[in-house]
Amino acid sequence: MIKLASLSKHFGKTVVLDGIDLTIEEGEIVVIIGPSGTGKSTLLRCVNFLEQPTTGTITVGDLTVDVNRASRADILSMRRRTAFVFQNYALFSNKTALQNIAERLLVVDRWPKEKAYQRAREILDQIGLADKADAYPASMSGGQQQRVGIGRAMATGADVILFDEPTSSLDPEWVEEVLGLMKQLASERQTMMVVTHEMSFARDVADRVIFIDGGRIVEQGPPSEIFHNPRDPRTKDFLKKILATNPV
């Protein structure tokens, strides 16, 4: 279970997250939508302390931290319970696909080499890139890189995987293979928080869609409700614009 309570983030005087309260059940797939610049990335980055939140508490599994009292050790264990998939993939450029996936197991979990690489190979199989084990990121397509990025997140065994616009940097031809892999993970009930503009993914895969504007949760509910019966005028307005450019 993930629980965010009164989570806020200020950049100087700018309030980017304004008291987010959110509980996500184990195995739930939550899609977060909203205009750009409303704090969606910041929300995900606060959950794993890539940004230091200003106030609030974060719970992941049996670990709860008050963000102001979080020690280095708390931050490290919070990061180890969450995994992140970046918009620009951010694969380790000095490591092969296999090494990117095995890195967490080798360095953080201190598994023996053989076991770590065996697990990494299993994941490469699952993401359909067994033949790319020894390829470096620079030689892979965007779609392949992002699938390795997801594989790296899978290897962490984290309680939740945070996806920040995982398909926004991709050429259109690679979008489907990445969404396909995410659907596969969703069908295995991997807990996910996904920021995306792919409305068809939200409709087909999400258990819950959350609309964020101005650093607050404006509206949330099952996709059918949000897409067909949005209540707040801001949600309606946003959906009208986004569905014009990304039809479902």
Place this chain on the structure above:
Amino acid sequence: MDVLNVEYMLGLVPVLLGYLPLTLQLAGVGMVLALILACLFAVVRVLGIPVLNQLTIVFISFFRGTPLLVQLFLFYYGLPQLVSALTVIDGVTATIMGLTMHFSAYMAESIRAAILGVDRSQTEAALSIGMTNSQLMRRIVLPQATRVALPTLMNYFIDMIKATSLAFTLGVTELMGATQKEAAGSFLYFEAFIVAAVMYWIVVEMLSKLQHYLEIRLNKAYSR
């Protein structure tokens, strides 16, 4: 005076070759120590560790801002005067100290720039899988920075090999010192120094080849 005394030159080759190991030793030991020191300085600068950072800035400024020859004389003649335990410091030690400090100052700056050049997303990705700062430095940032810094560091190594010739001013008989002695005995200055020059030149060329090979290896991850 005749044209070149080729016979003398050929006879000099094996003699001078005997002093090449000391030259390479001065540069090799100096380079290893300078690299270690430079990495420490660079990390101190990048992390902005208080006090150490300021001391490092002054150190780098001094050793970049003064001639190597002055530094060598400071260590060789000056240190024993300051520290009574060191009634004498031998020329080899003073040379290695001078080369280490002088070149570490330059190398620290290029290593620092290379570290800062590593994309921020690499650090974030490493943090996101739960690495500590030292793990991400060791496994992700420094290896990537090495590739960027390598050509510059190799150039400093080449400079250092040539700079070992200053050791003869401290009475060290390395390649340059030996040549000087041979030439003074035979009065065949041109012959003697051209042989020494060619020896330095060949060593440097071999290093350039090594540099090229290392660059290809380190760039392997970055070719399509």
